Amino acid sequence: MSEAVKPKSLDIKTLGKRLLTDYSYLVSFILIVAIAVGVNPNFFRWRNVSNIFLQSATSTGLIALGMTMVICAGQIDISVGAQVAIISGFGIEVLNATQSIWLMLLFCLVFGTFIGTFNGLLVAKGRMPAMIATLAVQTSCRAIINHFGQGGPFTVAGGIATEPYYESFRQVANGSLDILGYRLPYPMILFIVMALLFGLIMQRTKLGKHIYAIGSNEVSAGLAGVNVDATKVAVFSITGLMCGLTAWVYSSRLMAVASANAGNLFEMDAIAAVAIGGTAMSGGRGKVIGSFLGVLMFKIISNTLVAAKVPTFLTGAISGGIIIIAVLLQSMRGRRK
Numbered sequence: 001m002s003e004a005v006k007p008k009s010l011d012i013k014t015l016g017k018r019l020l021t022d023y024s025y026l027v028s029f030i031l032i033v034a035i036a037v038g039v040n041p042n043f044f045r046w047r048n049v050s051n052i053f054l055q056s057a058t059s060t061g062l063i064a065l066g067m068t069m070v071i072c073a074g075q076i077d078i079s080v081g082a083q084v085a086i087i088s089g090f091g092i093e094v095l096n097a098t099q100s101i102w103l104m105l106l107f108c109l110v111f112g113t114f115i116g117t118f119n120g121l122l123v124a125k126g127r128m129p130a131m132i133a134t135l136a137v138q139t140s141c142r143a144i145i146n147h148f149g150q151g152g153p154f155t156v157a158g159g160i161a162t163e164p165y166y167e168s169f170r171q172v173a174n175g176s177l178d179i180l181g182y183r184l185p186y187p188m189i190l191f192i193v194m195a196l197l198f199g200l201i202m203q204r205t206k207l208g209k210h211i212y213a214i215g216s217n218e219v220s221a222g223l224a225g226v227n228v229d230a231t232k233v234a235v236f237s238i239t240g241l242m243c244g245l246t247a248w249v250y251s252s253r254l255m256a257v258a259s260a261n262a263g264n265l266f267e268m269d270a271i272a273a274v275a276i277g278g279t280a281m282s283g284g285r286g287k288v289i290g291s292f293l294g295v296l297m298f299k300i301i302s303n304t305l306v307a308a309k310v311p312t313f314l315t316g317a318i319s320g321g322i323i324i325i326a327v328l329l330q331s332m333r334g335r336r337k
Helices: 012-022 024-039 046-057 061-072 080-098 101-124 130-149 164-174 186-204 206-216 218-223 228-254 266-276 288-307 312-336
Strands: 153-155 176-179 182-185 256-258
Touching (some): 024 288, 046 061, 046 182, 046 186, 046 288, 061 186, 061 206, 061 228, 061 288, 080 101, 080 130, 080 153, 080 228, 080 256, 080 266, 101 130, 101 164, 101 228, 176 186, 182 186, 186 206, 186 228, 186 288, 206 228, 228 256, 266 288, 288 312
Antiparallel strands (some): 153 256
């Protein structure tokens, strides 16, 4: 009788490599949180945690979810910051004219989808490199909003005492839901819900599978029956939609939008969050949960730098360094594979 086959022993080295390869974003998140706790003993206080989520959701959090789709498809969108600027500026004008926060939301979503679709058509049908197409749109959006704003702010008219819609709109980003004694800001809830939705889309739907296929090999995906052009337009349109939603929340948070610098560097932060979240910048690989944690990591880093009294002007240099390290690690990992 032959001897029973012995179960294969656990290879710690292999397990460690797999952990660093497939769950690098989780390892990075735990490491950054550990550093943050060391610098700021009050890090886990609910007020600080909810504030990190609030800052994430009202800036680049929602955009990073759409950017994950774009980058997984092997594309890039550097116009998202300018999109937020022009949508939020004109959105405030719509709010002042209609006094309806829901009509403003509709305008922001439609306008954002329009700009995103335009980006997608330039790339898919115009055969323009995504970097060039979105750079042109970025420049145009910045010029238009600066022209109409004359470099000044777009401000929500009225006040709490004179306009009922003023306080209603302010509560969009500044209101909260109390659950078991914990204050959950509305943008925090929105960010978590949208992250779950995008995760389902990427992992469970045909669109998600097509995005990964195009990012891995566009020619092979086309030969396999994937509508490459339609998928490219879809990812840019969805990202534009998220820019519109961000513009609505962003405007509510500030109640005034500066035409000269609104949404400044949002594209850098969104791309960086996606990169440190483990998404391959060459496309074809990435997870929404990674980008979700990537956004939080960036805000935790900012929070930690403030607690450590690091000069504000150095945060940009640190952010750039993080992007370089993340992309280099991805490149090294790709070469090993």
